[in-house]
Amino acid sequence: MEDSRIALPIGTTLDRYIKKKQDEFQFATGELSQLLRDIALAGKVVNREINKAGLINIIGAIGTQNVQGEDQQKLDVLANIRFTRALSKGGEACAVISEEDDEIVDLNNNGRYVIAIDPLDGSSNIDVNVSIGTIFSVFRRVTPVGSPIQETDVLQKGAEQVAAGYLLYGSSTMLVYTTGHGVNGFTYEPSLGEYFLSHPDMSIPEDGKVYSINEGSYTSFPKPVKEYIEFCKQNNFSARYIGSLVADFHRNLLKGGIYIYPQTAKDPNGKLRLMYECNALAFIIEQAGGLASTGRQRVLDIDPKELHERVPFFVGSKNMVEKAISLFK
Numbered sequence: 001m002e003d004s005r006i007a008l009p010i011g012t013t014l015d016r017y018i019k020k021k022q023d024e025f026q027f028a029t030g031e032l033s034q035l036l037r038d039i040a041l042a043g044k045v046v047n048r049e050i051n052k053a054g055l056i057n058i059i060g061a062i063g064t065q066n067v068q069g070e071d072q073q074k075l076d077v078l079a080n081i082r083f084t085r086a087l088s089k090g091g092e093a094c095a096v097i098s099e100e101d102d103e104i105v106d107l108n109n110n111g112r113y114v115i116a117i118d119p120l121d122g123s124s125n126i127d128v129n130v131s132i133g134t135i136f137s138v139f140r141r142v143t144p145v146g147s148p149i150q151e152t153d154v155l156q157k158g159a160e161q162v163a164a165g166y167l168l169y170g171s172s173t174m175l176v177y178t179t180g181h182g183v184n185g186f187t188y189e190p191s192l193g194e195y196f197l198s199h200p201d202m203s204i205p206e207d208g209k210v211y212s213i214n215e216g217s218y219t220s221f222p223k224p225v226k227e228y229i230e231f232c233k234q235n236n237f238s239a240r241y242i243g244s245l246v247a248d249f250h251r252n253l254l255k256g257g258i259y260i261y262p263q264t265a266k267d268p269n270g271k272l273r274l275m276y277e278c279n280a281l282a283f284i285i286e287q288a289g290g291l292a293s294t295g296r297q298r299v300l301d302i303d304p305k306e307l308h309e310r311v312p313f314f315v316g317s318k319n320m321v322e323k324a325i326s327l328f329k
């Protein structure tokens with residue numbers, strides 16, 4: 001899947017990797033490369049904050065300010081500030097939409113790119129020391145550079161993404177991303193402050209034996225989803241559900257499996273947000289040889305109507321997602 005022109009060795013630093021890949025494209029301006037570097041850098045800062053999450057309450061208990069004199073913030077709010085600040089300093093992004101902001105955040109009318117981001121996903125796991133993640137999508141704006149940002153710049157189909165990725169803050173921290181030429185994973189080495197290529201040209205097994213779904217909501221699942229779960233049980237598949245989308249997705253990407261967040265009584269369109277949760281992972285999974293669907297439609301083909309739109313989400317190994325889709329017919 002990876003562009004065959006340059007295969008870089010394991011251990012290549014992220015900076016070097018981005019630079020080499022940029023050199024492959026004759027007319028590349030370097031702006032997308034800089035954007036990826038900005039996101040990677042903000043990821044390091046967020047990683048540092050997350051690693052001392054357990055201490056934040058202790059420090060917070062003796063005062064509402066941290067050592068830098070800033071007010072204590074919840075980690076998801078803090079992550080939003082870190083990423084937005086990094087993108088605004090870089091100047092390549094004209095706007096950001098985020099799970100943490102109701103409206104589009106205008107950054108720089110001269111920027112070419114729109115970013116959709118979930119700065120810290122897996123909110124229920126933040127306070128309990130379980131893996132969480134950041135998810136991002138990058139689009140090229142459609143209106144002329146220099147003009148004010150419009151909703152049409154933001155509400156683009158997932159198929160228009162020029163890059164997408166996630167950071168996983170787990171037993172080690174990883175950045176996994178694609179620019180549409182395969183998927184590559186980089187592991188962060190905190191003592192050196194560098195990301196190194198650890199998972200080149202990632203591909204998901206066509207089949208898997210793991211299904212990830214919150215079965216607590218089983219009674220309100222649509223019939224095809226109940227049937228699919230039955231199918232998994234009949235075949236002795238394993239149930240694995242962390243409740244952090246990035247962590248569940250990452251495990252299934254490496255080992256094979258399917259993640260499902262379907263329609264439920266509580267969330268009639270599913271819980272996950274198209275623009276900054278599903279699109280990015282759909283782009284990555286397709287680049288890795290898997291599939292992403294709502295059960296009835298390819299995720300990357302959905303024409304978004306709202307910034308915070310929700311969709312049912314089936315993502316993972318090709319044969320598993322195809323089987324689930326077949327039950328909707």
Ligand code: AHM
Nearest residue numbers: 120121122123124214243244245246
């Ligand atoms: P969040 O954006 O509020 O963190 O919600 C998204 C998360 C996903 O990471 C996870 O897969 C899912 O919600 C878990 O939801 P539930 O607790 O309903 O199973």
Ligand code: MG
Nearest residue numbers: 099118121122
């Ligand atoms: Mg989220």
